[in-house]
Amino acid sequence: MLSNKQIIIRKAHPPNRLRTLWVQREALLALTFRQIRGRFAKPAIGLTWLIIQPALQALVFSLFFGVLVRVPSDGTPYPAMVFTGVALWYLVQHSAAEGANAFLSAAPLLRQTPMPRLYPVMASNLSASVDASIALFVAALVGLLFGTHPGWPMLGAPLFVFVAMIASFGISSILAALCGVWRDMRQMVPLGLQILMFASPVIYPASLIPAEWQRLYALNPFSGIISALRWSLLGAPAPDWVNLAISFGSALALGALGLWVFFTLEGRAADEL
Numbered sequence: 001m002l003s004n005k006q007i008i009i010r011k012a013h014p015p016n017r018l019r020t021l022w023v024q025r026e027a028l029l030a031l032t033f034r035q036i037r038g039r040f041a042k043p044a045i046g047l048t049w050l051i052i053q054p055a056l057q058a059l060v061f062s063l064f065f066g067v068l069v070r071v072p073s074d075g076t077p078y079p080a081m082v083f084t085g086v087a088l089w090y091l092v093q094h095s096a097a098e099g100a101n102a103f104l105s106a107a108p109l110l111r112q113t114p115m116p117r118l119y120p121v122m123a124s125n126l127s128a129s130v131d132a133s134i135a136l137f138v139a140a141l142v143g144l145l146f147g148t149h150p151g152w153p154m155l156g157a158p159l160f161v162f163v164a165m166i167a168s169f170g171i172s173s174i175l176a177a178l179c180g181v182w183r184d185m186r187q188m189v190p191l192g193l194q195i196l197m198f199a200s201p202v203i204y205p206a207s208l209i210p211a212e213w214q215r216l217y218a219l220n221p222f223s224g225i226i227s228a229l230r231w232s233l234l235g236a237p238a239p240d241w242v243n244l245a246i247s248f249g250s251a252l253a254l255g256a257l258g259l260w261v262f263f264t265l266e267g268r269a270a271d272e273l
Contacts, residue, residue, distance in 0.1 A: 018259075020116055021116055021118065021119075021122075024115060024116060024119075027113075027115045027119060028119050028122055028123060028126075031115075031119055031120065031123040032122075032123040032126045032127055034123075035123055035124065035127040036127050036130060051134075051135065051138055053090070054083065054086045054087050054090055054135045054138075054139075055083070055138075057086045058079060058082045058083040058086050059079075061082045061086070061203045062078055062079045062082055065078075065082070065203050065204070066078035066079065066082070071203065071204050071208075072204075072205065072207075072208065073205060074205045074207055074230075074236050074237050075236070075237070076143070076148060076230065076234045076235070076236045077143065077146035077147070077148065077234075079142065079146065080139065080142045080143035080145075080146050080148060080234050081205070081230060081234065081236070082202070082203050083138075083139040083142050083143075084136065084139040084140075084143075084226070084229055084230050084233055084234060085200075085201065085202035085203060085226050085230075086135075086202060087132060087135035087136045087138070087139045088132055088136065088161075088164055088202075088222070088225070088226055088229060089197055089200070089202050089222075090128070090131060090132050090135055091128045091129055091131070091132035091161075091164055091165065091168050092164070092167075092168045092171065092193070092196075092197075092222065093193055093197075094124070094128040094131065094132075095124055095125045095128040095129075095168040095169065095171070095172045096168065096171050096172050096175055096189065096193055097189065097190075097193070098120075098121075098124035098128070098172065099121045099124055099125070099171070099172025099173065099175045099176040100172075100175040100176065100179045100185075100186050100189045101179070101186065102120040102121045102124065102172075102176040102180070103117070103120075103176060103179070103180035104180075104183075105120070106120035117262075117266050118173070118259075118262055118266070120176075121169070121172050121173050121176045121262070122169070124172065125165060125168060125169045125172055126165075128168070129161065129164075129165045132161065132164075133161060136157070136161065136229065136233065139233060139234075140154070140233040140234070143233060143234040143235075148233075148234045148235045149235045150232065150233050150234060150235045151235060153231055153232040153235070153238075154232055154233060155232075156228065156232045157229060157232045157233060160225050160228045160229050160232060161229075163221070163225055163247075163248055163251045163252075164221075164222065164225045164251070166251050166252060166254070166255040167221040167222065167225070167250070167251035167254050167255065169255055169258060170251075170254035170255040170256070170257055170258030170259075171254065171258065172258070173255075173258030173259060173261065173262040174257065174258050174261045174262070175189060176262060177261050177262045177264070177265035177266060178261070178265070180265065180266070180268075181265050181268045196220075196222075199220060200220055200222040200223060200226060201222075201223055201226050201227060202222075202226065205227070205230075205236075206223050206224075206226070206227045206239070206243075207237075209223075214240065214243055215242075215243065215246065217243075218240075218242075218243035218244075218246035218247050218250070219246060219247075219250050220247070220250070221247045221248070221250040221251035221254060222247070223243070223247055224239055224243050224244040224245075224246065224247025224248065225247055225251070227239040227243075227244070228244055
């Protein structure tokens with residue numbers, strides 16, 4: 001005799017998951033503070049390393065691209081310009097690298113607690129934004145030493161950092177989901193980040209891109225964000241507002257795409273734990 005049992009397939013419900021993320025936000029804050037405390041357990045060493053790391057990168061780029069290659073800097077001191085780009089890129093690099101290892105590094109926590117699986121990715125993004133904000137503050141001081149005059153546009157810096165957080169969160173969420181399901185993909189992350197860095201105006205101004213390619217280039221969210229930060233912190237020429245709007249829209253789309261990919265693949269990634 002045939003059975004009358006019905007098979008019900010449960011589908012993901014993003015609104016419910018987003019609601020859960022909000023309801024359990026205290027766990028996210030605790031996880032974020034734990035990551036920050038881990039890096040700043042010894043404040044003198046943590047702050048020194050946080051400043052030295054982008055400073056050394058900026059110094060190397062300044063020597064090779066500023067002195068030898070003589071990359072233009074839109075009238076701003078090249079060391080300050082590249083320091084700003086490197087400081088923001090720390091947010092992208094750290095968030096993406098931690099996101100790629102999120103399921104592996106947080107496996108014991110995810111097995112033992114009912115907290116949302118997206119929290120390790122979000123905590124890495126939030127803690128990296130704190131580090132990047134400190135590095136950007138130092139970049140602004142370096143600009144002052146070189147005689148820059150930022151003025152009132154500095155008020156827009158928190159907004160630009162926030163949009164950069166959304167874009168980097170999208171990247172880290174996608175990497176967390178893909179690397180959680182296919183572990184070997186983690187080996188491609190450093191190369192992918194390096195390509196993305198050179199495709200972003202970290203060591204050169206966005207104005208170096210030909211005019212006919214500017215709109216397409218603005219689809220890279222960091223192209224507009226880095227240009228806006230240099231305008232905000234260093235008094236560089238104002239970014240093209242249409243390009244900036246495109247970059248902002250691209251950042252929001254990337255953040256939404258990251259959520260969709262993560263919610264789609266998190267079950268399979270959790271099965272691999």
